[in-house]
Structure formats: structure tokens, C-alpha cells
Amino acid sequence: MDAITDWLKELLISGILSNLSGLFDSVNEKVGEISTQVGLTPQAWNGGIFNMVRNLSTTVILPIAGIILTLVMTLELIQMLTERNNLNDVDTWMFFKWIFKSACAVLIVSNTWNIVMAVFDVSQSVVHSASGVISGTTSIDMTTILPDLQTTLETMDLGPLLGLWVQSFFVGITMWALTICIFVITFGRMIEIYLVTSVAPIPMAAMMGREWGGMGQSYLRSLFALGFQGFMIMVCVAIYAVLIRSIATSTDISKAIWTCMGYTVLLCFTLFKTGSLAKSVFAAH
Secondary structure (H helix, E strand, O other): OHHHHHHHHHHHHHHHHHHHHHHHHHHHHHHHHHHHHHOOOHHHHOHHHHHHHHHHHHHHHHHHHHHHHHHHHHHHHHHHHHOOOOOOOOOHHHHHHHHHHHHHHHHHHHOHHHHHHHHHHHHHHHHHHHHHHHHHHOOOOHHHOHHHHHHHHHOOOHHHHHHHHHHHHHHHHHHHHHHHHHHHHHHHHHHHHHHHHHOOHHHHHOOOOOOOHHHHHHHHHHHHHHHHHHHHHHHHHHHHHHHHHHHHOOOOHHHHHHHHHHHHHHHHHHHHHHHHHHHHHOOOO
């Protein structure tokens, strides 16, 4: 009977150590995965989608933006003339001013794609800088923890070991929820970026208009919000990894397991909040 009990204890201890090791290895993997995903530019993430969106933007949306630009600048000229006492106080410099604004508007629209990509290049540079710091400070080395943990487990009875194994297995499943959450956030963010950039020439065409200029400014703010959402995702995962590392050395194994599950649920919630938080920071609607 004792031999069977010892065999079951060895089996459960091996299973618990395997579950916990896999759990914290998965944390390291997810940190690295997010660092890679959110650190990619739209072109690097999927070249096929990027080229398709760029072709749609230049062949379908750009001509529409040209029409809108013509209407906006024509309206701008009419307003400028009527404001001068119904053409009684018209000066030559006004026309030069309008020509300059029109030239700037044409330059902005014709280089819309480069401007949009420059915004994401800036944000991805910030994300890359952050990923180097975060990846270096959140790695969990289980090789130094497992020997002490195994010693603690060997002093426990069969019943508590069985409970710990069930708990560690259940919490391991919650990591799948984290995986799905990460997939939805990272892939959904990139698809949103492609959708927003596909119509970029239209709001940029209204940039130089007094009445419609807010459209272009709001669009630029939304681009920065999407770009820096990646940085906020990195910060969320970094905080999570640091919290997980702090409980990896806990002597109360059961508490550590359930605390890990709580942190995982909290991470999923905060990841979904990064989009609205980034928009509020940049006052994007």
C-alpha cells in the first residue's frame, strides 16, 4: 500500500512540476509573441494584405479624395473672398495664400501613404525600444525554483497533492484563454490599421480646410492611437509577467496557482481596454 502511495505521489509531483513549468514557460512565450506581433509594421505583418490595401487606397480612394480636395479648396476660396466685404477689400496676397494652401493640400494628399506609414514607423520604433527592456526583465527562470518546489511537494500528503495537480491543470487551461485574447487583440488591431489606412486620402484631403480640417486632425490622432496601442499592450504584458514572476517563488503553491489565474483574467481585461485608453490619450474619436 505504501509503495502505491509513493508511486502516486511521485506521479502527482511530476505532473504538478510539469504543469507549473509549462505555465511559466508559456508566460515567457506569450511575452515574446506579443513583442513580435505588436512590433511589426503593417508592411512586415502581412505583405499581401498591405499591397492590396495600398492598391485600393491609390486606385479607388485617391480619386475620390481629389474631388473632395477640389470642393474643400473651392469653398475655402469663396469664404475667403466673401469675408473681405463682398470682394471690396480683396488683396493680391490672399490669392497667394490660397494657392500656397492648395499646394500644401495637394502635397499632403499625394503623399498620404508615406505620411501614414511614417506615423506607424514612429510608434513601432517606440514599441521596439520598449520590447528590448521588457523582454530582458520579465523572463521567468524555473530551473532555479523547481528544486525547492519539489522538496516542498515531497513533504505533502497524497490528498493535497491531488488537489494541487487539479488546480495547476485547471489554471494551465486558462492560459488558452490568454492565447485567444492575445490573438484577438493583436490580429484585430492590425486589421483595424489596414481598414483605417485604406481610406487615408479622404480625411487627409480635408486637412487644409477651415471647416473640414478637424476631420484630418482627428484621423491623424486615431493613427497615433492605433500605433501607440501596441506600446500599451507591451506595458500590460510586462506588468503581468512581473506579477507572475513574483508569485513563482511563493511558498503557498495553491495560492500562487489561483493568483496566477486572477492575473491572467486581469490581463485579458486590460488588453481589451488598451484601444479605448489609447484613443482617450490622443483625444481620438
